[in-house]
Amino acid sequence: MNIVVVGAGIAGCSCAWELSRHGHSVLLLDKARKAGGRMATKVMQGARLDHGAQFFSARDERFIALVKAWRDAGRAVPWFLYEADDSEDLPVERLRGVEGMNPLPRELISSLPISTNFYVDRIEFDGSWNIFSGDDTLESIEADHLVLTLPVPQILNLFERSNFRLNHQVWADLSKVVYTxxxxxxxxxxxxxxxxxxxxxxxxxxxxxxxxxxxxxxxxxxxxxxxxxxxxxxxxxxxxxxxxxxxxxxxxxxxxxxxxxxxxxxxxxRFAKPTVTFGASFWHDSERKLTLAGDGFGGGSVERAALSGLQAADRVRSSL
Ligand SMILES: Cc1cc2nc3c(=O)[nH]c(=O)nc-3n(C[C@H](O)[C@H](O)[C@H](O)COP(=O)(O)OP(=O)(O)OC[C@H]3O[C@@H](n4cnc5c(N)ncnc54)[C@H](O)[C@@H]3O)c2cc1C
CATH class of the missing domain: 3.90.660.10 (Polyamine Oxidase; Chain A, domain 2)
Known part of the structure; x- marks a missing residue:
């Protein structure tokens, strides 16, 4: 089974990682120069700055296991304890990347194939998928299954450009997703x-x-x-x-x-954090071999986006 994951933010990277470690052949595509999406780190005049997500916390067992692997590899460390003023809960540990946030998603896909600078302009389904970039010099890519992990408005734009129709209710629910x-x-x-x-x-x-x-x-x-x-x-x-x-x-x-x-x-x-999400951690269509994930589904944090990617991978695996 040949699976293409579009979007190499934490959702796409965790989805591709999970599929690959269960033996599937996965290719990641991202329009950016490098993977990581909103987990972005920049070097400027010798200084290193995180300019998207600043920290993450880990509450879910599955994400805790992934974070443990980062910590064991010396990639992530605790940064500070967060205590909400009005909460009786224990303080939550907030972690950071040792060299910024960006190496963390990239660590997950370090052994996986990825085409960066690949803007997915159009998709076509005729029993399997064809994925076209906006660049005529790049060949289209075929996939048995397609996973999209872009911010939801960008997913809808891609569907519109591709003249790809969805069930009316699903389209309406996707259209309600709002980002800051x-x-x-x-x-x-x-x-x-x-x-x-x-x-x-x-x-x-x-x-x-x-x-x-x-x-x-x-x-x-x-x-x-x-x-x-x-x-x-x-x-x-x-x-x-x-x-x-x-x-x-x-x-x-x-x-x-x-x-x-x-x-x-x-x-x-333009799409920083979702304030209204889809209402489910991912969306899946077995017939058309299409799965949608990302923080617009799971919720606006590194942990929730990663869990969305992992749960989407589970669903893809169970449909094969
Ligand atoms: C300023 C800011 C601060 C934040 N602070 C925190 C924080 O402190 N803690 C926290 O937990 N969360 C924080 N977040 C939220 C967190 O960063 C996101 O929820 C999470 O990183 C989203 O991951 P994702 O994989 O769903 O999406 P993204 O990281 O956005 O990944 C989507 C990828 O799709 C690619 N893409 C888009 N369109 C196309 C196309 N047509 N073709 C190919 N590729 C495409 C993009 O290049 C991108 O790499 C912050 C976000 C922002 C912006």
Whole structure:
């Protein structure tokens, strides 16, 4: 059985990993230069910065086992304990990648075939799948089974481009999935910031959801900040030129960190975290050999996206 998984974020990587270790032949496709999706890490002027997901927790036994493998391999370590103000539950351990978040999903697929820079433009089903990239110089790819792990609006766009029809109710449920947006500002800092370890502030200002010094976080030898805007800020300033967005964020951040931003870049996350999900961890069509997964199904976190990928893999296996 030849299975193609489109999207090499944590959902696609965990799905491909699970299928492959049960003996299936899997190929991953991703439009980006490298795997990892929203578990993204960037190197900037010698500093290392996580610019998507910042940490993860592990509550489910299955994800705990996967995290243990990362920890045993020296890839992941605890970062801090989180205690909700209004909760009587025990504090939750939050972990980070030793060299940032991106190596973690990539570790899962280190021995699997992947075509990066492969934008899936169109799909066709005639008993098996044909997958076409937007690039005429790349050959189409055949698959017996197709797994899509893109953010849900991108799945729907792909279906529309492909003229692929779904049951009316399923389409309606997929159309209800909603994501927040986020503008991330990444900056190297003139000096180590005034934050103390573990090195972050959550919701320090109405425009900011997150502010972190990657030096205190322990992933960068140099001080460098990751700033995540609120959804409201991102929507208001989405189409503004970068310099205008910087002019709004810079004074807030420099004040909170007590130092200057030197080099900077902005990244716009159009689909940051789902606030409304599909309502099931994955969707599967045995007849048309199609499975949909990702955080728009499982829920907006690294753990839930990974579980969505693993459960989708179980369903594919049981249908073969
Ligand atoms: C700013 C931000 C902060 C976050 N913070 C946290 C956090 O601290 N903790 C936490 O647990 N979660 C956090 N999250 C959420 C978490 O990152 C996601 O829930 C999770 O990583 C989603 O994984 P995924 O595999 O479902 O999707 P993705 O990681 O988005 O993977 C989808 C992949 O599909 C690819 N793709 C899309 N379209 C195509 C196409 N047409 N052809 C080929 N490939 C395509 C993309 O390149 C991408 O690699 C954060 C997210 C953001 C954006």
């Amino acid at each position: 947006r986020c503008i991330a500002l990444l900056g190297t800092l003139a000096e180590v910031s005034s934050l103390s370890p573990p090195g972050f502030l959550a919701f320090p200002h109405p425009c900011l959801d997150w502010l972190c010094d990657n030096f205190h976080k322990g992933i960068s030898a140099q001080s460098a900040c990751t700033v995540h805007s609120s959804d409201e800020f991102a929507r208001r300033n989405w189409d503004s030129p970068d310099l205008e967005v910087l002019a709004l964020l810079r004074p807030l951040v420099e004040d909170l960190l007590s130092t200057r931003i030197v080099e900077w870049s902005l990244h716009r996350w």
